[in-house]
Amino acid sequence: MTAYVPVVDLSDDQDEIVNDIRNACTNYGYFKVINHGIRSDVREGALSAGEDFFDLSEDEKMEYLSNDVERPVRYGTGGGNLDGDVRSCREFIKLYANPIEDYIEMWPDEPEGFRRRMRKYAKHVRRLAMTLAEAFTESLDLGSSHLTSQMEDDGMHVITVNGYPANDEPVLSLSAHSDYSIFTILLMNNPGLEVLDRDVDEWMSISECDGLLVLVGDHLEVLSNGRYRGVVHRAFYGGDESRISIASFHSLPLYTKMKPAPALVAEDNKKKYRSSSVQDFLEFLASANNISGGDTYIESLRKY
Numbered sequence: 248m249t250a251y252v253p254v255v256d257l258s259d260d261q262d263e264i265v266n267d268i269r270n271a272c273t274n275y276g277y278f279k280v281i282n283h284g285i286r287s288d289v290r291e292g293a294l295s296a297g298e299d300f301f302d303l304s305e306d307e308k309m310e311y312l313s314n315d316v317e318r319p320v321r322y323g324t325g326g327g328n329l330d331g332d333v334r335s336c337r338e339f340i341k342l343y344a345n346p347i348e349d350y351i352e353m354w355p356d357e358p359e360g361f362r363r364r365m366r367k368y369a370k371h372v373r374r375l376a377m378t379l380a381e382a383f384t385e386s387l388d389l390g391s392s393h394l395t396s397q398m399e400d401d402g403m404h405v406i407t408v409n410g411y412p413a414n415d416e417p418v419l420s421l422s423a424h425s426d427y428s429i430f431t432i433l434l435m436n437n438p439g440l441e442v443l444d445r446d447v448d449e450w451m452s453i454s455e456c457d458g459l460l461v462l463v464g465d466h467l468e469v470l471s472n473g474r475y476r477g478v479v480h481r482a483f484y485g486g487d488e489s490r491i492s493i494a495s496f497h498s499l500p501l502y503t504k505m506k507p508a509p510a511l512v513a514e515d516n517k518k519k520y521r522s523s524s525v526q527d528f529l530e531f532l533a534s535a536n537n538i539s540g541g542d543t544y545i546e547s548l549r550k551y
């Protein structure tokens with residue numbers, strides 16, 4: 248089934264934007280954003296930079312290979328449930344992107360222009376993220392600076408570039424998860440994303456891939472004390488050409504704890520999540536809690 252995709256138009260007036268975001272987050276957990284100000288040449292530059300990176304030789308990519316989830320730049324493969332050669336399924340490069348001067352020298356300097364193209368997109372997408380962060384907190388009646396005041400200097404911005412090869416048959420290339428971020432801004436060159444409709448417990452495919460999709464992450468679920476839920480999604484891809492997606496994860500600074508907003512807890516009479524930082528998430532990811540069958544990160548935050 249094809250998913251309905253709510254649209255938020257950033258050229259609308261602020262009240263309308265905030266209302267649309269509230270509706271989209273309450274009912275769906277994702278939306279498409281239009282009139283976001285990121286030009287198509289910047290978006291296409293980033294997608295082609297990703298494609299060119301994955302075209303490098305295995306040896307060149309292996310230089311960045313690491314299982315250490317705390318590495319600011321790392322390459323890896325897998326993410327699906329395929330038996331055997333998971334490399335045929337998904338590869339990724341993760342890049343820390345804020346403050347960008349702290350990390351840019353660690354980013355791959357090959358292929359030619361990779362840094363330049365990705366940096367340009369990173370700068371634009373971070374600006375968009377700050378605009379969205381204001382609207383998210385306004386939509387929760389927390390004011391416009393509740394998040395941005397904390398994200399301003401060293402808010403985490405992690406970019407994951409995913410590469411999915413052409414495949415005759417659609418395969419589960421990235422298994423079901425919600426993102427740990429406050430929210431994620433997703434850019435892609437081909438369809439292949441699916442979102443879980445919790446009401447009917449069915450996977451719905453996002454058929455459009457032009458523009459930018461915004462996903463509610465676990466830390467927005469925490470901040471909102473459960474009013475907004477992190478959207479469960481996966482990549483299920485088959486097609487004639489390779490698929491590139493670029494996920495931009497936006498969060499508080501590494502060690503800053505995200506907690507349910509006190510005003511919302513007071514309304515609910517109950518705090519539903521414990522506080523946690525991105526660093527706590529990374530430790531969760533690296534720990535045995537994360538073995539299959541165990542709690543997901545957000546489930547672990549509901550227990551305290």
Ligand SMILES: O=C(O)CCC(=O)C(=O)O
Nearest residue numbers: 407409439440482492494
């Ligand atoms: O490739 C996609 O469309 C989804 C990527 C994703 O969910 C992620 O990187 O967290």
Ligand SMILES: [Fe+2]
Nearest residue numbers: 425426480494
């Ligand atoms: Fe994701």
